[in-house]
Amino acid sequence: RKKSKKDPDAPKHPMSAFLYYLTSERPRLAEHLSDMSIGQQTKIIAKQWKIMDENDRAPWEKLAKHDKDRYARERREYQS
Incomplete structure (x- = not known):
């Protein structure tokens, strides 16, 4: 099966709140x-994310929402 080529001008997908948290915490x-691998580090950070309450997650959720809005806007422009 051949992999289709991505359009380099297409908008990048939005990052999730967890990915924003991960990039700030790692x-x-x-x-x-x-001394741990990247995968092991990610598992530890994921456990921290799971036990966080909504107030602690709010800054990253806000970033994710802005990025999602950006993606929707860029996608509309790209498709028109």
């Missing part, structure tokens, strides 16, 4: 968890 925790 560098901070990397020095403490440097």
Whole structure:
């Protein structure tokens, strides 16, 4: 099965709130968890994310919403 080529001008998909959290936390925790693989580090950060309440998640949820809105806007422009 051949993989279709992506259009380089197409808008990038939005990041989830968890991905925003992950990109902010991984560098901070990397020095403490440097002996672990990236996958193991991600599992630890994912556990932290799961136990967070809505108020703690709010900043990343807000970023994700803005990115989702950006993607919708760029997609409309791209398709027209």
